[in-house]
Amino acid sequence: MLKSPFPFVKKFSNLGPWAKATRRLIEAGTEGYPKKTKRRLMIVNVAAYLIVLASLNYAVLYSTTDFNKYKLIVYANIFLLVLAMLVPFAHRYNDILGGVIVAFSEIVMLFYLISVLGRDSGIQMNYIIAAAVPFLIFDLSRIKLILTIALSALVFHIAAWFMFPADAVTLIAEPFLLANLYVNSALTAFCIVAVVAYYAMTLVRRAEAQTDALLKNILPESVADKLMIEPDRAIADSFKQATVLFADLVGFTPLSKGLGAEETVKLLNNIFTEFDHLALKYELEKIKTIGDAYMVAAGIPEPTDDHEAKMALFALDMLAKIKEISQSYDADINLRIGIQTGPVTAGVIGRRKFAYDVWGDTVNLASRMESHGVVGKIHVTADYKGRLDRSFKFEPRGVIQVKGIGEVETWFLTGTLD
Numbered sequence: 001m002l003k004s005p006f007p008f009v010k011k012f013s014n015l016g017p018w019a020k021a022t023r024r025l026i027e028a029g030t031e032g033y034p035k036k037t038k039r040r041l042m043i044v045n046v047a048a049y050l051i052v053l054a055s056l057n058y059a060v061l062y063s064t065t066d067f068n069k070y071k072l073i074v075y076a077n078i079f080l081l082v083l084a085m086l087v088p089f090a091h092r093y094n095d096i097l098g099g100v101i102v103a104f105s106e107i108v109m110l111f112y113l114i115s116v117l118g119r120d121s122g123i124q125m126n127y128i129i130a131a132a133v134p135f136l137i138f139d140l141s142r143i144k145l146i147l148t149i150a151l152s153a154l155v156f157h158i159a160a161w162f163m164f165p166a167d168a169v170t171l172i173a174e175p176f177l178l179a180n181l182y183v184n185s186a187l188t189a190f191c192i193v194a195v196v197a198y199y200a201m202t203l204v205r206r207a208e209a210q211t212d213a214l215l216k217n218i219l220p221e222s223v224a225d226k227l228m229i230e231p232d233r234a235i236a237d238s239f240k241q242a243t244v245l246f247a248d249l250v251g252f253t254p255l256s257k258g259l260g261a262e263e264t265v266k267l268l269n270n271i272f273t274e275f276d277h278l279a280l281k282y283e284l285e286k287i288k289t290i291g292d293a294y295m296v297a298a299g300i301p302e303p304t305d306d307h308e309a310k311m312a313l314f315a316l317d318m319l320a321k322i323k324e325i326s327q328s329y330d331a332d333i334n335l336r337i338g339i340q341t342g343p344v345t346a347g348v349i350g351r352r353k354f355a356y357d358v359w360g361d362t363v364n365l366a367s368r369m370e371s372h373g374v375v376g377k378i379h380v381t382a383d384y385k386g387r388l389d390r391s392f393k394f395e396p397r398g399v400i401q402v403k404g405i406g407e408v409e410t411w412f413l414t415g416t417l418d
Helices: 007-011 017-027 035-085 097-117 123-131 133-137 140-163 175-218 221-229 252-259 261-281 307-328 361-371 382-386
Strands: 236-250 285-290 293-298 334-349 355-359 378-381 392-402 406-416
Touching: 017 035, 035 097, 035 133, 035 175, 097 123, 097 133, 097 140, 123 133, 123 140, 123 175, 133 140, 133 175, 236 261, 236 307, 236 361, 252 261, 261 285, 261 293, 261 307, 285 355, 293 307, 307 334, 307 378, 307 406, 334 361, 334 382, 361 378, 361 406, 378 382, 382 406
Parallel strands: 334 378
Antiparallel strands: 236 293, 236 334, 285 293, 334 355, 378 406, 392 406
């Protein structure tokens, strides 16, 4: 269920029943619709409720002035009030019926009221609402319907001006009532347009915030900001120093065969979610997951001076975390981890289902450190070790033959120096 977009409802949520009642009223009849359609129908409901308040106000005004004289006008306003109250029920038939009821009933009944009281009453100002509100309560794919409503309101507005001058009215109203009606009509027109537009923009801002949050879950925040400003911009940067880590789950594939699809995905999601929390803790950038492998980088897209150390701490915590998870599932799950540091190129690939990725010899060697590594160990190059000698403990592995690279001196990162 959507939260109420009215700031005061959120702020004063301790009002309890009032906040819940407001939310239920705004969302009435919108159940089962897609989120985009639901937002639009909520705007229709807000417009309908404003018409209810306006019609009630006019009915009271005429009744207290002279009910017998103005009873037909009172009944007309009650009729509009009832129609507006039925709008949420109309949503149950289709997504435009409620808006159509509001629009055309208002156009016709306003014309009747002007014919009775004349153009000096100012009632025709309410037609101005149709210049804006239909664009908010109907999907733009129904532009013909929108334009029909707007143009109908314009035609009726102009016709009322010429057809119903003061000397052509069927009911002579008191001057104070005409003045009151003029002020009320101005207030109604301004308030309905302002409130509906405000509410619609509030929903739009919320939708944009959700989209922005989703994009920033896919891409680094700084990269997402650039793309939102310039969607067609090519994102590509070179970094003189960054650290890349590859981790591969060992023992997961045999385990997944006995778990079934749903439990396998659930377990993998739990593991990678824990890794995501650790990456956030150490301000690292998760690049991607490939099956049961996890890739993360440090020092991009924002360069840092301590990216090697942050990655080392992250890797050590990964081993500790996978041990906890393995014990909790009573399963034999472990990691093989490889790390390398050096220059990389990073950027966004594609325009559809795009991804932030990194390339270069550093990435290739980090991948080789993982694939040539040992289960339960953090496999690193001598170059990476040399940058952390004063803070971390290492065990020598010696020189190994790395496919596509040749002989490489490697080490195992085992912990921190106390």
